[in-house]
Amino acid sequence: MKFIADKMVGRLCKWLRILGYDCIYFKEDKKIELIYSSLRDDRIILTRDSMLKKKKRLKLLFIKSQFIKEQIEQVVKDLKLEIDRDKLFSRCLICNKPVEKVKKESVKDRVPQYVYEMQESFSICKSCDKIYWKGTHWNKIIEDLKEIQKKNN
Numbered sequence: 001m002k003f004i005a006d007k008m009v010g011r012l013c014k015w016l017r018i019l020g021y022d023c024i025y026f027k028e029d030k031k032i033e034l035i036y037s038s039l040r041d042d043r044i045i046l047t048r049d050s051m052l053k054k055k056k057r058l059k060l061l062f063i064k065s066q067f068i069k070e071q072i073e074q075v076v077k078d079l080k081l082e083i084d085r086d087k088l089f090s091r092c093l094i095c096n097k098p099v100e101k102v103k104k105e106s107v108k109d110r111v112p113q114y115v116y117e118m119q120e121s122f123s124i125c126k127s128c129d130k131i132y133w134k135g136t137h138w139n140k141i142i143e144d145l146k147e148i149q150k151k152n153n
């Protein structure tokens with residue numbers, strides 16, 4: 001399942017990437033191009049635009065809430081998304097490309113020393129070169145997601 005998010009739901013797009021889903025962020029206001037991209041790449045449109053909602057035959061999920069937590073809840077529930085721990089942070093949050101696991105030693109000079117000492121597993125985005133590890137925000141995200149899953153079961 002792939003997504004295209006319009007500019008009204010940019011944070012939701014980032015969250016889908018955290019969950020490991022392919023989501024492109026469409027910043028511009030050109031609806032035709034948004035729709036074209038959705039059809040061409042078989043992407044579900046995520047939007048809060050009520051005009052788009054009226055268009056028939058589009059693969060589209062109208063996002064009801066303006067609050068990010070409720071938005072994630074809605075997507076997970078309505079599309080029955082699986083939250084797979086192994087897939088979390090498997091995709092670059094900046095460029096949406098899958099990241100690759102790398103040897104710890106290879107990032108030694110590129111991360112803060114305390115991070116290097118505390119963490120065992122690192123990934124890198126081959127496209128933008130950003131390094132990912134399961135930092136302090138990790139546990140908070142897991143907790144939030146557990147809460148969302150609980151509500152949906």
Ligand SMILES: [Zn+2]
Pocket residue numbers: 092093094095096097125126127128129130
């Ligand atoms: Zn990247």
